[in-house]
Amino acid sequence: MNTEKFFLEPSNSTHRQYEALRAYFVDRTPQKKIAGRFGYTLNSFRVLCCRFKKSSGKQFFVEPSKGPLKKVDKEEELRGKIISLRKRNLSIYDISSTLKADGKSLTPPAISTILKEEGFAKLPRRGDEERIESAVPEKAAVANVNELDLTPRTFNTKFGGLFLFLPMLAKIPFDAMIRDAGLPGSGMIPASHAVRSILALKLFGNARHTHVMSNVFDQGLAVFAGLNVIPKSSFLAQYSCRVNPESYPILMRSWFDAVKGLGYAHGKSFDLDFHTIPSYGEDPLLQKHYLSRRSRSQKGILAFVANDTKNRAFCYVNADLRKENQNDEILRFIEFWREKSGKLPEELVFDSTFTTYQHLNKLNAMGINFITLRRRGSTELDRINAIPTSAWRRIELENVTREYRTPRIIDEKICLNGYDGSLRQFSIKDLGHEEPTVMITNYLRKSPATIIQRYARRMLIENNIADAVDFFHMDALSSTVALKVNFDLTATILASTLFRIFAAQIGNGHETAKFSRIFRNFIDATARVEITKREVIVGFQKRAHNPMLFNAGYDTLRTPIPWLGNKRLKFLLGR
Numbered sequence: 001m002n003t004e005k006f007f008l009e010p011s012n013s014t015h016r017q018y019e020a021l022r023a024y025f026v027d028r029t030p031q032k033k034i035a036g037r038f039g040y041t042l043n044s045f046r047v048l049c050c051r052f053k054k055s056s057g058k059q060f061f062v063e064p065s066k067g068p069l070k071k072v073d074k075e076e077e078l079r080g081k082i083i084s085l086r087k088r089n090l091s092i093y094d095i096s097s098t099l100k101a102d103g104k105s106l107t108p109p110a111i112s113t114i115l116k117e118e119g120f121a122k123l124p125r126r127g128d129e130e131r132i133e134s135a136v137p138e139k140a141a142v143a144n145v146n147e148l149d150l151t152p153r154t155f156n157t158k159f160g161g162l163f164l165f166l167p168m169l170a171k172i173p174f175d176a177m178i179r180d181a182g183l184p185g186s187g188m189i190p191a192s193h194a195v196r197s198i199l200a201l202k203l204f205g206n207a208r209h210t211h212v213m214s215n216v217f218d219q220g221l222a223v224f225a226g227l228n229v230i231p232k233s234s235f236l237a238q239y240s241c242r243v244n245p246e247s248y249p250i251l252m253r254s255w256f257d258a259v260k261g262l263g264y265a266h267g268k269s270f271d272l273d274f275h276t277i278p279s280y281g282e283d284p285l286l287q288k289h290y291l292s293r294r295s296r297s298q299k300g301i302l303a304f305v306a307n308d309t310k311n312r313a314f315c316y317v318n319a320d321l322r323k324e325n326q327n328d329e330i331l332r333f334i335e336f337w338r339e340k341s342g343k344l345p346e347e348l349v350f351d352s353t354f355t356t357y358q359h360l361n362k363l364n365a366m367g368i369n370f371i372t373l374r375r376r377g378s379t380e381l382d383r384i385n386a387i388p389t390s391a392w393r394r395i396e397l398e399n400v401t402r403e404y405r406t407p408r409i410i411d412e413k414i415c416l417n418g419y420d421g422s423l424r425q426f427s428i429k430d431l432g433h434e435e436p437t438v439m440i441t442n443y444l445r446k447s448p449a450t451i452i453q454r455y456a457r458r459m460l461i462e463n464n465i466a467d468a469v470d471f472f473h474m475d476a477l478s479s480t481v482a483l484k485v486n487f488d489l490t491a492t493i494l495a496s497t498l499f500r501i502f503a504a505q506i507g508n509g510h511e512t513a514k515f516s517r518i519f520r521n522f523i524d525a526t527a528r529v530e531i532t533k534r535e536v537i538v539g540f541q542k543r544a545h546n547p548m549l550f551n552a553g554y555d556t557l558r559t560p561i562p563w564l565g566n567k568r569l570k571f572l573l574g575r
Helices: 002-009 013-025 031-038 041-053 074-086 091-100 108-117 159-172 174-180 191-204 208-213 219-225 233-242 247-262 326-341 359-366 378-385 448-457 457-471 481-506 515-525 544-550
Strands: 152-155 269-278 287-291 296-308 315-319 345-351 369-373 408-414 423-429 437-440 527-531 535-540 560-561 567-573
Touching: 031 041, 074 091, 074 108, 091 108, 152 219, 159 191, 159 219, 159 247, 159 481, 159 527, 159 535, 159 560, 159 567, 174 191, 174 247, 191 219, 191 233, 191 287, 191 369, 191 481, 208 233, 219 527, 233 481, 247 326, 247 481, 269 326, 296 326, 315 326, 315 481, 326 359, 326 448, 345 448, 359 369, 369 448, 378 515, 408 448, 423 448, 437 448, 457 515, 481 515, 481 544, 515 544, 527 567, 544 567
Parallel strands: 269 345, 345 369, 535 567
Antiparallel strands: 152 527, 269 296, 287 296, 296 315, 369 437, 408 423, 423 437, 527 535, 560 567
16 A cells, blocks of 8 residues: 555545645645645635634544445335335325325326336226315306205305395396397206396406306305306306397397386486407407507407486497498497387487498487587687687586586587588587587587586496496406307396496485495395295395485385295395
């Protein structure tokens, strides 16, 4: 053995560290020279010296074990356990879960490889009774009207407020309306029960019908519809695809005829508007329409909306519009209203880009009054701005809650291409806009203040649309298919009408309240429902707005519900 070589050429890392540090701290050899002799870089040797100084008397040099460290093969250690579990007829996923519970992790593919090496074949498909017990999603029953349980029982529901709409639905021939409109149904889920299921979700403000899956076990939602359980999202998503487009106007006509008995009286004046329902898909058939909320054009579906000014409720919608025929939709609405009510609307109020001057001439010939804005071209604006200040007349607007209530106007008669006769035009300044507002109408004798105030009320439809978009989620559709949009908008009409009738019964300022406020005060309420031999008793907890329900007479109602075995609905209102 060459003893000198043993110290100068260490055979392992620990011995090399010892000789290098001894040369530096005992022999005072320069660091650079030591690093070159023992194969260190200068920086790494400096780090080694620093670590040695900070060892604080701890054992720094540990004799390395002889030979390489013995590695434990994870798969070999678990192989016997895996084989024994497979002999108990466990799948690779069951084996993985069992090993994980024992603190040993191995993926199902790795387990499959081991079993394949050991000659095990794949397990045949097993029944539920052969599987090991584990936490899995519970399955709800299949919706079936024949399995509706009306035997005496009690349950809690978070949809208690929905039962406040049942007396209204029970007083109208709802089932007959749905049947006459030709909506599809089956022996398990009749058409009226399917529509009531979707209407319940609309009334409760659910963003999408697919969200019903989180509430399929709520018995209150199912009892409202008259089923043993609410239909699942797959049924609700496909249902609208089965509806014939011709069913929508039939349903709307019969709906508004039926709700007259609930105190819903039609108005004679209507606000009209277009609303773009945006699409974020790649459907090549969709056109781009102006989206006011984003101040840009975007692919989407253009919907025509008519709002009854008196009741602040939607009375007509249509989403089967293309750019090439959107100007004609006002004539289709007039025809729809004539068929439904037997007479023409008396007054229509709409925006400047809504229709053409030729259609305005047709409205005038039918005796329909209209108020609309005129498109402000540069030539017309130059003419208006050239009118001397002395020619402008200041008027005062009444019953208008706005800052600018004393505008200046120019009242004149004009003629337009495509319109027979003369129209009345108001040029209006001091309304808070940089450019004058130009309004035209076929009212030739009404005072300017009355006409301007009436158009100012048209802003209510924009607020009403925004309220419906927010609460009924008109922009949160699951598909861009126009048929589905029409179905969703029709359900919105039914739901918004019920809200307005309910608000009129409650009173106390709720007639003009937003849907969200009505929902928060009354509909969003848990309840305890007791089904007896002759009654369905809905008990509410003590709430601040319950006295209004007392004043509306809800505590005295005993309305029989046809789809609940004609059991009488009774409310217990906590005081």
